[in-house]
Amino acid sequence: MKILLVSPTTPETFWSFKHVLRFVSKRAAFPPLGLLTVAAMLPADWQVKLVDMNVNPLSDDDLRWADFVLLSAMIVHKASVSEVVNRCRRMGVPVIAGGPLFTTGHAAFPDIDHFVLGEAEELIRWRTQTGAKMGFFTEASANLADDAGLCELMVRAGFKKVFVGFETPSLESLKECRKLQNCSRDLVETVKTLQRAGLEVMGGFIVGFDKGARARSRMYPPRALRNQSGWGLRWKNLGLPRSNRPSYCGPTLPRC
Incomplete structure (x- = not known):
């Protein structure tokens, strides 16, 4: 069995660090550790190849070689994933996909043959059984603070920020x-x-709302809030599928 692991292209954003990587002699910010972990779990007699599209292009020869393509992606990789899936479909290569992009958004990819979903639910059990010490980071809305039980579970699972x-x-x-x-x-x-629950808080702020944006941009972040939150970032907002927020800012919504 020949397995091709593909890490899709990360577009140029703050988090891609495209223009600062040369200062540390690196070509990409995030090695595909998830895919490499999956590779280590596959049968020893299978042939495995990894293509990180942030470092090397994905060639047609790579796809012709593979019996299956395994994809792992975040939401920011959606465009690159669509391109890879279309190429696989044209060449008749089955695709197996997992990762945050597909957790709630798999319905947008009808051409993907198989999905790996629900793996996060085993996180606390895994940490308890293995004693793993690694920490995790996630995004949440402010009303997380209203759910003390969830905060406790997050800390037990290893979330630190x-x-x-x-x-x-x-x-x-x-x-x-x-x-x-x-x-x-x-x-x-x-x-x-x-913070009392054991979570370090990073704060996000949006500049550019339709009403009075220029005047209010000088208010970000508010001093009292800045003094409490250790980090402050500004970026474009994006809603998840099935959330109560729009996926993208449309003509009747703020220009994020």
């Missing part, structure tokens, strides 16, 4: 972007609650 979208101090803009869970809460106290 959480990114929270505070977006803006403007109630008007929060309603405009439908970030209603932030409208009736003390965000400074939210950060303190998460």
